[in-house]
Amino acid sequence: MSHSEIGLQAKNDFPLSVAGAAAKGHPTDSIPGTVHDLGNLIQVAVSALNILSRNAHLAADPSLPPIVSSARMSLARAGTLVEQTLRRAREGAASVEAVSIGGCLSELRELVEKIWEPEIQLDVQVEPDLPPLTCSRINLQGAIMNLLTNARDAMPDGGTIALAARRAAKGGSTAAVEIEILDNGLGMSADTLQRAFEPFFTTRATGLGGFGLPVVKRFVEEVGGHIAVESKLNAGTQVTMYLPIAVCR
Ligand SMILES: Nc1ncnc2c1ncn2[C@@H]1O[C@H](COP(=O)(O)OP(=O)(O)O)[C@@H](O)[C@H]1O
Ligand SMILES: [Mg+2]
Known part of the structure; x- marks a missing residue:
């Protein structure tokens, strides 16, 4: 054929x-x-x-x-x-299960290593004995994959994306896990950073047309968490999802 x-x-x-x-x-x-x-x-x-x-x-x-x-x-x-x-x-609801963060991240690493160019490396660090999240596994993996894809696209000449998961420092009453994606790529201008989560906002000529970050934000908010982005033009970007352990869906 x-x-x-x-x-x-x-x-x-x-x-x-x-x-x-x-x-x-x-x-x-x-x-x-x-x-x-x-x-x-x-x-x-x-x-x-x-x-x-x-x-x-x-x-x-x-x-x-x-x-x-x-x-x-x-x-x-x-x-x-x-x-x-x-x-x-x-x-009216995504299927929710106990999701092993380590398992999720190693599946994603396996996928990325197989399908992406070897110029992009993924460094995965998972704190031992993290509690499972109670959420939709596919939505969690989809959110992380969106963030990894953005990091990859920000490093057109290749480089290493650091993906880390750890217990978040206690800020409130709810225990949370933070999942962080760090690249040292093109970074964002202040204007791009301000608009990055707007649906349809994109600076790329090709791609999915500005849907990645809105989808990530919706997932994080659905589970009662929040997301933080720090970025510096020509230096890189760090995105952190804070996902509460108890009420994550
Ligand atoms: N890691 C990153 N480094 C640099 N710019 C980024 C990064 N992540 C997102 N952006 C910026 O935010 C915009 C919106 O991202 P997104 O919603 O995923 O849509 P898309 O990837 O389709 O453009 C991107 O076009 C890009 O300008
Ligand atoms: Mg994207």
């Missing part, structure tokens, strides 16, 4: 579902409807990767199978996200 055959299948599905529904004012012209369509498109990509992974040509180049398996892992995550978003739309 060639790439163009796979592309054709995905292309044919798209106008029928997302664009077609929107054009006719169909009931799926809504966020859950669009998310559902995204799920269908993910399925198309998963099928294509399944076909690719069975192709004998793939084994001839040992660098290819790990790339395919990272793509499958990302799509599996995207599928979970779709499924959870739809469930949340139905039930």
Whole structure:
């Protein structure tokens, strides 16, 4: 199977579902409807990767199978996200569980090491014996992934992102964990820093169009925490999420 055959299948599905529904004012012209369509498109990509992974040509180049398996892992995550978003739309809440921070961060490290350029290194430090957070695992990982992606994009020539999790110094009555993402990249001007959390605000020509930080902020606020950003132009950025242990959702 060639790439163009796979592309054709995905292309044919798209106008029928997302664009077609929107054009006719169909009931799926809504966020859950669009998310559902995204799920269908993910399925198309998963099928294509399944076909690719069975192709004998793939084994001839040992660098290819790990790339395919990272793509499958990302799509599996995207599928979970779709499924959870739809469930949340139905039930009005994300599924909450006891989440091991160490486990979450090592999964993210594994993913990043597989799919990002080797010029970007990730230094992960987790304080021993951190209590689990009670929250949506997928939303927590999504928030951290957004922050890591911003840090990566701020270091176009590569560098090391420091990702740390520790107990927050007692400031109030609630115990909290802080998760910190530090880069020494481009940093932000005072104006950018002030607008960084605005939906649709972006300084990038490509990317997801200014949705990363608003999504992170919403997650942090939903769990009753807060987020702090310090940044200096041409020096770097530090983002810290403070997540209360007891009431995190
Ligand atoms: N680590 C960072 N270093 C430098 N600038 C950043 C960083 N994180 C966020 N920003 C700035 O904040 C803006 C908004 O970020 P975000 O909401 O994630 O949207 P996007 O990444 O799609 O632009 C970015 O366009 C960028 O200007
Ligand atoms: Mg972003």
